[in-house]
Amino acid sequence: MGKILRVDLDTRRVSTEELSDTVVEKYIGGNGLGTKILYEETTNMTEPLGPDNLLIIAVGPVTGTRAFNSDRFDAVTMSPLTGIYAESNAGGYWGGVFKKCGYDALVICGKSAEPVYLSITDKRVEIKNAKSLWGKETFEATEILREMEGKTCRAAVIGPAGEALVRFASVITDGMHGRTLGRCGFGAVMGSKNLKAVVVNGNRPTEIADEEKMASTLKKLGPLMRDQPTALRIGGTSGGVEGSESIGNLPIKNWNQGSWPEGAKKITGMTMVEEALVKRYHCGQCVINCGRVVRAEGGPYEGQEMAGPEYETMGLLGSNCMIDHLRTVLKANELCNRYGLDTISTGSVIGFAMEAFERGLISSQDLDGIELTWGNGPALLKVIDRIARREGFCRVLGEGVRKAAEQIGGNACEFAVEVKGLEPPAHDGRARFTVALGLATANRGACHLGAFTHDFEEGLVIEDLGTPGLPKRFTTEGKAENVFMMQNLMCMFDSLSCCKFGLYGGLTVNPLIDFLNAATGWDLDHTAFFETGERIFNLKRLFNVRVGVSRKDDTLPLRMLTHRRGGGTNELPPLNIMLSEYYQCRGWNEFGIPTRERIRKLGLDNYIPY
Ligand code: SF4
Structure with a gap:
């Protein structure tokens, strides 16, 4: 169905492999595919800043098509900030152009002896010397790369922070007006590999299995997407x-x-x-x-x-x-x-x-x-x-x-505010209880995008999610089930590499399924769609269980659990109650470990680390 590009910076070997239909059906692409590769090719002994860690970048089946909000890309690694599973995704144009080079995923291992950058086009892949770029800030490095690689190229670049291995260094695409792989320290992972940039430049058309379905979904959704958000x-x-x-x-x-x-x-x-x-x-x-x-x-x-x-x-x-x-x-x-x-x-x-x-x-x-x-x-x-x-x-x-x-x-x-070592985004678990549960259980640490519930609690309703809306913020009722469903849905957004803000314009469950079916020719239904999201979420959890994560880590900063700060809310989230209900929804035991029964049901038998 697609291709994986592999680059070993130790040996400077570049290779490609076919991406099997079975793998795509089970893990879709984006961070689902990335997680599968990361789990299989790292261990609990892998050092995040060592040569054995992988930097995996992947796009989804709809990337490069006309589907709305579909040109993002996802990255997966073991985080130097948290020591656990890490994911990040970025918008801009890099993802769409990478797909047009003819690839669905890029897997980088090893460490180059000297600074290099990767140049990927639809005709060739080269590892090039980046000595003259090392030390440069991201905007300047991007401009130089455009001069060298052509104005139509797109570059994902690290700056001095990534080179210096700051544990929350980011990767910037397209310079000043670009988008960012911000969270979890992907810039440091690139820096540890002496990799300054990944530059893409391709123009291959992306094949669509069902053009008619793609066109009708675009037509139906277009007015909403243009008018609503x-x-x-x-x-x-x-x-x-x-x-x-x-x-x-x-x-x-x-x-x-x-x-x-x-x-x-x-x-x-x-x-x-x-x-x-x-x-x-x-x-x-x-x-x-x-x-x-x-x-x-x-x-x-x-x-x-x-x-x-x-x-x-x-x-x-x-x-x-x-x-x-x-x-x-x-x-x-x-x-x-x-x-x-x-x-x-x-x-x-x-x-x-x-x-x-x-x-x-x-x-x-x-x-x-x-x-x-x-x-x-x-x-x-x-x-x-x-x-x-x-x-x-x-x-x-x-x-x-x-x-x-x-x-x-x-x-x-x-007064250190973090979860699993990752600092929270600007969303407080004291203001919305689904956010509290989402921050505590997100696989990369404190993350609101893993469940993306903040505007959907006492606010917007996703009609085709299949669960009731949540009219009240400060009750536990329905919260565990909602977070469970939303996390599974977000795994699908991230595996298709689509922007979650599309939800505000009507890119909800059914249109997302329609885009996926149009791109692949599948006939995936609502149940199979959510089971796939659940499989991907559980594989991330299994990765974390392998490095020692359990209920003790599914928590919130002391300040969010105990300090009533007044103002817009004086509440404290009853995390333990919600957590127990959430584990039941997930089919995990009371320690937050997925049960063998649930894992087998999801087809993840080969990934049980215990
Ligand atoms: S809504 Fe999403 S895809 Fe659109 S500009 Fe904003 S971040 Fe990019």
């Missing part, structure tokens, strides 16, 4: 900052403060639109257009054009650090993208460090004279710079919140 189109994801603050969802002062309406108003995407918007942009095959290009006017960053921060970035680099100066957040976002740093983990670890500074656990002496006080914009920017270069004490911050807290000592672990 207006809030996302107008304000971008960061347009939701004020609404989020009002219900107690926004991280404020290292997740400690309940309300901050005056600050939220200054950094919301709507203010950004009024004060700084240059234009909107979109990923391949998307009609929603949630991307933003902004220009800083006035102040020290006068005239600079840059990508507009997403909601998560506003939350973590803004309110979590009490920064209410919009242009400082714009600049902080830009610096993270230039250096190749995940904005969520960066804002989290700096908010954590600000609290440690306030409590006297670290001092300006540790920080070469920087007064890391709440709301101090210049200090924020200096610390970002030092984290990216692993300078001085900021080297510790570049290890992530969990490891930084362990090294700082004292009571730092009590």
Whole structure:
């Protein structure tokens, strides 16, 4: 059905293998396929930053077709930040162009003796010298690669942070206006392999099994996709900052403060639109257009054009650090993208460090004279710079919140906000109970995208999900089943490599099945679709069980479990009750281990590590 491209950076061997229909039927593509390969070809002894770790990038059966929101790509590895399963996906155009090179997945192993980049086209694959690119920031490296490889190429690039092995280093596609593999430290994995970039340039048409079905699904869905997600189109994801603050969802002062309406108003995407918007942009095959290009006017960053921060970035680099100066957040976002740093983990670890500074656990002496006080914009920017270069004490911050807290000592672990070693996005489990359960059980650590329930609890309803809507936030009723179903659905989004924001425009279960059937010629139904999602979710869990994950890890930060912060919510999530119900839905035992019976039912017999 498709092809897997393999590159061994130790031996510089490049090979391809056929992707069997059976594998695609069971794991689809994207992170389903990636997880299968990762499980089979790594062990619990694999070092995330060692040559044996794999970097797997995969796209789905609908990537490269006309299906809406279908040009994303997914990456899978063992995370240097958490030591467990890692996944990340990005929009932009890289995924669609990679597919048009003729491949469905790229598996990279080994470590090059010197800096290299991969050049992949629809005619050849080459490992090229990247000595002249090493040390360059992502935007500059991307421009140089475009000069060398042609203007139509698309590049996924690491910056100085990835080269320096900062554990939450990211991978930036397409430079300044691009999209990012942000979470879990994929940039560090590339850095550990001496791999600066993966450049793709292809133009092969993607075959469709049933053009008529594709056309009719596009026709039916088109008006909804163009008209419905207006809030996302107008304000971008960061347009939701004020609404989020009002219900107690926004991280404020290292997740400690309940309300901050005056600050939220200054950094919301709507203010950004009024004060700084240059234009909107979109990923391949998307009609929603949630991307933003902004220009800083006035102040020290006068005239600079840059990508507009997403909601998560506003939350973590803004309110979590009490920064209410919009242009400082714009600049902080830009610096993270230039250096190749995940904005969520960066804002989290700096908010954590600000609290440690306030409590006297670290001092300006540790920080070469920087007064890391709440709301101090210049200090924020200096610390970002030092984290990216692993300078001085900021080297510790570049290890992530969990490891930084362990090294700082004292009571730092009590205000370290992370789950399984991953810092949470800007969604608080105290504001919505499905979010609490989703953050606790996501396979990569604190992640809202693994269940993507935040707008669907006391809000939007996905009619064809097959479960009742959730009218109330602060009850446990129906929450476990909802998270179970949504996680399985999200595994399918990530295995088709489609954008989840499509849900706001009607790209729900049935249209997604229609796109998949049109691309493959299958006749998959609702039941088989969800069973496939469940299989993929369980395989990720089995990977984590193999490295020691169990119920003890399916938890929330102490602050989210015990601190009533007031403002939009004064609730605490009853996690243990929901967790037990959730394990029952999943057919796992009380310790969070999938039962053999359920695993066999899902056809995963070969992957039981116990
Ligand atoms: S909704 Fe936004 S992130 Fe998703 S595909 Fe469209 S532009 Fe990209």
